[in-house]
Amino acid sequence: MQTPVFLDHLPDISTVTGRKPELYRLARNRALTDLQLNDNAAWHSRSTCPACGEDIARSRIFSRNFLPFHRCQGCNSIYSAKVPAQQELDRLRQELPAASPPDSGEDREFEFISLLNWISLTEARTETRLETVLDYRFCSQAPGFEDAASRLSHKRSWRFLPLQAGAEDGYGQLRQVLREHAPKAVLVQAEMDRVADPALLLRTIRETVAKGTVVFIGTSCADGLEYEILGADSPSFIPLDRLNLFSVKGFEQLARDSGYTVLEASTPGRRDAVLLEQHFNSAENEHIPFWSSFFREASKDRLRDLQILLQRSLKSGVMRFALQT
């Protein structure tokens, strides 16, 4: 298994902590509150970690806001103690016209290019031709992605499966599209952390595609320094979008248990350092030994150095996996 590090400039902090991201967080939290107030909503209580299967009784409480969240003692993943039905989650996402995170100009385009280059370079390294790729729902989360993928992928054809109300388990249409188009690769970006049953999604893909298909997963990472220091106060922690916040170890185990070969694991997050710098500079009274002074005094160079160190140590707040069936 390779562990690539993705080196790039640090993002503009306003893309994470500005007014538009704040509005998005509030909208998602309001949707979660409405769901909890709805007596007819069905919830499934979890008894084990969705990554490694460790008993929930052996976990620590991560947060009690909105929903109880636990941190697994076995693999360090963070997960909600109960989840709504997948159909309900899909409906809530569809009902939010502003559900997609705010567009951040060049950074968003660079994010798309990063994904497309990731696929291209993995294709070359694995010596596998990935002529056809299915995007599972990322196009709904990132409206410009469809255009970018079509514009920038010269020798690859894309099919996009946007967010739609589906079958009872939510994956009927996915199965159908996978069977009809037999893609060589599947992109599951920013999805794994917000589905009710991540193991079912992984299993559905593996059981439907041909052997040798490469599945690209991008999701949040519980090992990230932002979650280690800020916990549920991290601006990235939006409960309805983080029902499953996997650790690298936890997701690797889930992938292997689901029958995949793990080709690559990485944590290409770029925001831990700038988020923490912003946090400690805006909360002057907060004191955490070492970290508060580190971030208050850090120059941009030092923040970048830290972010690279986090990536090299698989400790940033976003992770990517390339899996093969």
Next chain:
Amino acid sequence: MTLRTAIIGYGKMGRIRHEAMERHGGFEVVVACDTQIDPDATVPMVTDPLAVYGYDPDVIVCSVPNMMIPDVVCEALARGKHVFSEKPPGRNSQDVRRMREAEAANPGLVLKFGFNHRVHDAIEEAKKLIDAGTMGDLYFIRGVYGKAGGPNYAQNWRNDPEQSGGGILIDQGIHMLDLFQMFAGRFTEVQSFVQRKFWTEVPVEDNAFALMKNPDGVIASVHSSATQWQHTFRLELYMRNGFISVDGILSASGSYGTEVLTVALNRLDKDGNPIPNPECQEIRFTEDLSWDKEAAEFHAAIADGMPVRSGTSGQALDVMELVEAIYAADPEWNAQLKSRVISAAE
């Protein structure tokens, strides 16, 4: 298939090969030869290279100084033995041609040279990225490979041109040149500066700079140095769509650092022009598997008839001709070489 193996030259390299062959499991080292018997050796030892044939080996591993390589290799081939030889393949291209003639006279035998940099993980990854076409056409290559002399630099046989054929370029820089030709094919135009700056009493170069071009217009520059006080290996390949670099190379000394492959594909602006400083992917390699891969390829070539891909005699000839072309392209250095040859003849 277990191959009975004799190692001629049981110094540092011979022992590295011995360990790799033991890890492979398909070789049984039955005898080793060196100038002195090592009482702690785990295999029988002899001091006469011809005595190894009394042990009925299938394979000869040749880890001797450059000037002895052609004799050892040709003798082994003539006796029907497969041969694995260290680089450089002798002292000059004439040595390689002689070995190729012996190889051609024994078509059923395998001859492989130890250009192990070709099979370092970072280099293999770089090759895959280029071969896939993802990076586009190759434009240019830059390579720096250098070290800070070494213990007993002035006394070391490697710096006696009669024994080695040259200095740092033929000893270490040859790996970089071999990689250049692996990526870009043969270089036919060469300009160079070859110098002796620090070890002025030693009759070989301690720095060589060369600029080369292949028939497709790919340019390459190399700097091979024995005054690189900070040990360095850096290979850069720039293509139409991005670049690849390999920093550091895992070595027996461990002094060239971790092997880091960096690759980037360009980000284009709305007019299709590359935006500077693209996102890079960095992959680190921490285990040197090159010795094991070479042992495995050599074994597969003998046991299974698989082709040798890295370290063929053809590649050895190409790179030795390039080394000679670099020495010859510096008029001052070339004049010194010629005067030395005349002096030696007199």
